[in-house]
Amino acid sequence: MSEIFLKDALVTLKESGVRITPQRHAILEFLISSEIHPTADEIYKALEADFPNMSVATVYNNLRVFRNAGLVKELTYGDASSRFDFVTHDHYHIICDVCGKIVDFHHPGLEEVEHLASHVTGFKVNSHRLEVYGTCPECAANVKKAK
Amino acid sequence: MSEIFLKDALVTLKESGVRITPQRHAILEFLISSEIHPTADEIYKALEADFPNMSVATVYNNLRVFRNAGLVKELTYGDASSRFDFVTHDHYHIICDVCGKIVDFHHPGLEEVEHLASHVTGFKVNSHRLEVYGTCPECAANVKKAK
DNA sequence: TACTTCTTTATAATCATTATAATTAGTTTA
DNA sequence: TAAACTAATTATAATGATTATAAAGAAGTA
Structure with a gap:
């Protein structure tokens, strides 16, 4: 399932002239497999083991590339870090006031x-x-x- | 109309043990009369003439006080500045992607x-x-x- | 292979917001 | 009303997310 999303995403990127670098591949893969709607920093930390030299700027740059390509949505919360969500089908979020957990739910568009x-x-x-x-x-x- | 809102707000604050300082009075007054859903900095700048010595921290501190008292809502937009909205009756916002203008509209609760x-x-x-x-x-x- | 362009990296800069500590001003109570 | 207590304000420094910059590296192309 998630492999299909990843392949589609890579095709979309290539078609719009974006180069597929190992870093981009890894960030996308992590975003798709992750259930936690991660922050840029969480992505950075998660990939630290595989890419010890990767810069935080690379994460931010590529999240913007993905957002512009329509692959990723940015969820913003004031001063706190944005969270990033791989776009599949339309869904909404419910957020816990206590622990901050974000859970998806489906609802017909408004x-x-x-x-x-x-x-x-x-x-x-x-x-x-x-x-x-x-x-x-x-x-x-x-x-x-x-x- | 807006005088009533202001009076009510001051009563609410007093009842919850919050002191009414000239700065608080002015911030509230500006929030109520303003149609622009201002940022903390816009409030700060708008009151500069009347309170040349006021600190930005005062604006932030008091916006938090008002928020905790339920008088004000904070609208957050990622890295950009939060905007603040005096709570009257329930309404939603429509935001222009081009110029950023925020306009109120009413809709039954969801x-x-x-x-x-x-x-x-x-x-x-x-x-x-x-x-x-x-x-x-x-x-x-x-x-x-x-x- | 050489060239051009995009991407990454490392680092510094920016900007909104919060923390701190000293001073000032409301409020309470005698 | 004045002293005393406490909260609020100010000025400034600190924090933390994000972006800008410049140099080095890698991908695509002739």
């Missing part, structure tokens, strides 16, 4: 909201961002124990 | 999405964040002209 927003404001709508916040089952259990 | 997310993931849901992105009428007009 075209209706986009239409209303467009109608009311006169904007030409491109996209939207939706995140749900709450407490994950594990953290909820811990809170109960602590009582 | 309880149904929250329920689905909660059901699928087992999270206890607290809140959600929704933003729509697009091109504002002014920028759309400019693009046409440029052609």
Whole structure:
């Protein structure tokens, strides 16, 4: 499954004239296999063993390349580090307020909201961002124990 | 209208034991009257004339105080500066990809999405964040002209 | 193989935000 | 009202994520 994603991604990149370097291959592979929506630094640390000389700038540069190619989405959170998500099919995120864990869930797109927003404001709508916040089952259990 | 918001906000603060200083009064007043969802630095600059000795830290400190009191919402955008929004009734934001302008629009809350997310993931849901992105009428007009 | 261009690396710079310590000002209570 | 207590402000330094820069290295091409 993830091998297919990786192959498709490499094809997409090549077609848009982006060279496939070992670093790019490794970053993509890690992003696809990872379930943790990693930060740039987490990617950097994860690949340290295989690429002891890789620079953090390389990670950032390539995440931007992937984002521009539409392969990767950047999830931003103010001053804290951005997290990066390999784009598969459309999904949303639910984020634990306690431990910060990000879990995917599926929901039909909110075209209706986009239409209303467009109608009311006169904007030409491109996209939207939706995140749900709450407490994950594990953290909820811990809170109960602590009582 | 905005005077009522301000008075209510001051009462809320006092009730939770927060001292009302001239700086806090001015920051709140500016936030309420402003339509631009300002950054901390924009607030700082806007009040420079009245408070030449005010520190940026004061702006940040108080925005946090207001956020903790539920009076203000912080809108975060990765490495770029956060923007701050005085909380009135529930509304969402639509943001222009070209010029960055943020416009409010109203839409019934998305309880149904929250329920689905909660059901699928087992999270206890607290809140959600929704933003729509697009091109504002002014920028759309400019693009046409440029052609 | 030689050339051109893109990529990586190492490092320094930037910028938003937070921490610290000293000073100042609200608030409380006698 | 004045003293005392505590919180808030200021000025400044520190932090941490991200980006810019310049030199060195590697990929693609003639």
